[in-house]
Amino acid sequence: MPELPEVETIRRDLNKELKGRKILKLKFYDWAKMLKPDPETVKKAIEGKKIKEFDRRAKLLLMHLGDHGTTIVFHLKLTGQLLLKKNTDPKDRFNHVIIQLDNGDELHFNDLRKFGYIKVIKDKEELKKLLSDFGPEPLTKEFTVEVFKKILKKTSRNIKTVIMDQAKISGVGNIYADEALWRAKIHPEKTAEKLTEKEIQDLFDALLFVLKQGIEDRGTSVDSYLDVYADEGKHKKNLKVFRLDKEPCPRCKTIIKKIRVGGRGTHYCPACQVK
DNA sequence: CGATTCCCCTGATAGC
DNA sequence: TGCTATCAGGGGAATC
Structure with a gap:
């Protein structure tokens, strides 16, 4: 996607x-x-x-x-x-x-x-x-950790839904949301306003990291994504949790779980990612 | 305001 | 073999 x-x-x-x-x-x-x-x-x-x-x-x-x-x-x-x-x-x-x-x-x-x-x-x-209906672009200088913190501090929704909300932050979908949350060790259902300072900083860094790496890899080919030359993106090999349920977590070997969050299939490590 | 559900689509997959 | 039910999901709309 x-x-x-x-x-x-x-x-x-x-x-x-x-x-x-x-x-x-x-x-x-x-x-x-x-x-x-x-x-x-x-x-x-x-x-x-x-x-x-x-x-x-x-x-x-x-x-x-x-x-x-x-x-x-x-x-x-x-x-x-x-x-x-x-x-x-x-x-x-x-x-x-x-x-x-x-x-x-x-x-x-x-x-x-x-x-x-x-x-x-x-x-x-x-x-x-x-x-104007979109939130800040995560890879521009307008998106700072302070801006991110303000967005998170005023909502009681779960963190995954918030980072996928295009009116809050632009461009993050199901793949990169799951990957960033795994990297930052945050449970996808954690209430956004309850994230600690460290978690906000970690998630901010994780989002930028996975998005930049996704671009370097020319995208993720799950489902039917192809670039304009009809070639697959190479980011699939760098995925840690997305659609890897029943596989071991690359960090701690606990089996990755799949749940539904905001109506979306959500993959996370139940040991690394805590509420 | 937020949460939930339905809708738009159809290939893949599972169950019988 | 072939049928049917279920699932996947970005985002907009309707409802509570």
Whole structure:
């Protein structure tokens, strides 16, 4: 499932590959619902336009167009893929949208479960409003341990739900939340406001560590994540608990447990991670 | 405000 | 073999 490190990997590669290219045509096949507000608006907004730059906010990939203000937002949700292809390549089984570029390259949006979407943001004002709903970006200087502490101190929700709440912190999903909590030795159901000073600092450090390592590894390929070259990310080998229930904890050898927290499958070590 | 549930989807897996 | 039930999950909406 594409989270901050996966979307960031895609953003960097697309900037390298497609910046400055002109979009010729958008083709869609079997799933008009993924084009918002509707397919005609998306076609009209992007056909004939130049790609200015790819940006990222939380798990959103933003494609700024060179026409003073239009931005196309991509959300990959659970199983979305953005793949770079040639116009001679066949489309994949779960392909729904193809964006054709002026050099024969194509950007294919595939999505097995059809939760992902492509959305037109018509101007800077609308973009600003959309982005204002998100909490701080964890890998920027605005995200300090003091900022993190303030977020945690005013909620009685469990810590895992809080760090996955996009309105509180941007970009952390199920994989990196479980991994950061394991690294910081904090139980996922611990009440956020009850974290000690040390736990706050440890979790802050752990979040930055796992997100940075995730980017260095070009993402985690569980489920169907692939980068734009259709290659798997290498972070799976660095996972300590995620989807490793019934395996021994890499730190203490206790068997990893799986529970549900906030409706999400949650993996943790019952010995290392205490409430 | 928070907690819970439903919904959107479909491949994989388990049980019969 | 093939059917059916269950599960996975980001995030938005509805309800209490």
